[in-house]
Amino acid sequence: MEEEGLERDIAGEQDQSPTLFGERLPFLYIGAPLGVLASLVMFYIESRQASWLRASSALMFPVFAPLLLYWMHRDRSTYEHGLRGMALLIVLSLISGALLNFSSPILLIWIPVIPLSYVLLLGHARAVRWNVATLLGLIVAYILFPVMNDGARPVSVLIFGVSLLAASVSMLLSWHHYRELSVYQRRLYEQASYDGLTGAMMREPGMEILARFMSQADRQPAQAVSVALLDLDDFKRINDEEGHLAGDRVLQGVTAEVRAHIRGGDYLIRLGGEEFLIIFPGMQAEEAYALSETLRQRIPAVTDGLSRRPVTTSIGLAQYRPGEALGQLLGRADHLMYAAKTTGKNKVCTDMASSGQPTGATESAG
Structure with a gap:
């Protein structure tokens, strides 16, 4: 990994x-x-x-x-x-x-x-x-x-x-x-x-790696970089109702599933709390979308029994546009993740159509 x-x-x-x-x-x-x-x-x-x-x-x-x-x-x-x-x-x-x-x-x-x-x-x-x-x-x-x-x-x-x-x-x-x-x-x-609880990379080194891949994409535009911003739905209620130990078990279960399905060259970063970022170097948005959708579908099953509540996730998926700043890329992914939250949760939202990528489903509901 x-x-x-x-x-x-x-x-x-x-x-x-x-x-x-x-x-x-x-x-x-x-x-x-x-x-x-x-x-x-x-x-x-x-x-x-x-x-x-x-x-x-x-x-x-x-x-x-x-x-x-x-x-x-x-x-x-x-x-x-x-x-x-x-x-x-x-x-x-x-x-x-x-x-x-x-x-x-x-x-x-x-x-x-x-x-x-x-x-x-x-x-x-x-x-x-x-x-x-x-x-x-x-x-x-x-x-x-x-x-x-x-x-x-x-x-x-x-x-x-x-x-x-x-x-x-x-x-x-x-x-x-x-x-x-x-x-x-x-x-x-x-x-x-690395985060001691989940094994995911911490924010600062993760941002350095993302910036490096963005620079490579600027030099070689054909070398795409996609990111998926993943946030667990209603995670605070798990901590409040069942305690932080239950929340920790859920975080460990989710990250273990993500790490098992992403490629060896991909990166899983814990941004904070229940929010994670996945970096897909060399992957177009449509391929990253399919993988993100697979993860969204599997998370409820792999976390079954870790919490009394069903665990779902909302994902915002964005592909890097050559020349944009790191904050702009993360801002787009965050906006898409927020859109998934506000339109029913348990979705993958992407702006493939607006970014010139092949058109397809821009969100997926569970």
Whole structure:
């Protein structure tokens, strides 16, 4: 159901949100100068022990890292590209240095640091892929070193292997920490995003998701979005006459039925009290109407015995019109739901005909 889609959203947002990119930039203001200083020291050491050509690879980071930092500082919208550029610069500096200087153990000092650098720059999910690619690149560079350097011998296989092992341990520990942290983050997010009684999504995150689908529909008008505003009829009388425990049982029964019948990519949101919103991404109003009508018909049966009163629902169904505001869409759905209430309740009301959709029943009575 909607939890699966939300978990994918959480995973993506943890590593790729603009806020997170912005929070990483201050760390780069410290880390990048340290990296520049370390690279210059390596250049000095290598230039005294080998040719200037072999030492020149150590200048790659000091030359380009400040330019990337300046670019990200000037244009905050370039965070993601800048961080990827910084990661790519590290890869090129390390592997080019390895191709020319794998006979020096100094280069191996930096290999275990690379996994943590990628975590800072790219987030944990991407860092794993970049780390694997970098380690494979270093293995290739180790094999090609004698070819590139007239038969010179690189550091021993044992020393190189220990360096790779240290990098792998660093990567695994970082990933384990991320997995533990993400579990707690997901629990906190779910507690803030889902109603504890019904399991439906809360209003605020639900509105964010609806706004996202509306933006997608603006870019791709063929990608329809329909919403159904569902309100239980005379619910207050159940609470007043039978108590809130009975009302809670009814709410749980209704939401369980809705969740069992909507698609995996649909979203059920509790707006408050006995009022719910269903988001149907990619669904035209006529198809959403048929599903809403099925739910309207089933709710009295699935709640039979949960209350002494028969439980019915009034539904207002609206399809998003490209360009309209979120409040306008919800306002239309609310107006249609109110129309269902005032014309007898236990109905689905829609404005398909007025919105240019294929004409059909604009309301259905039980």
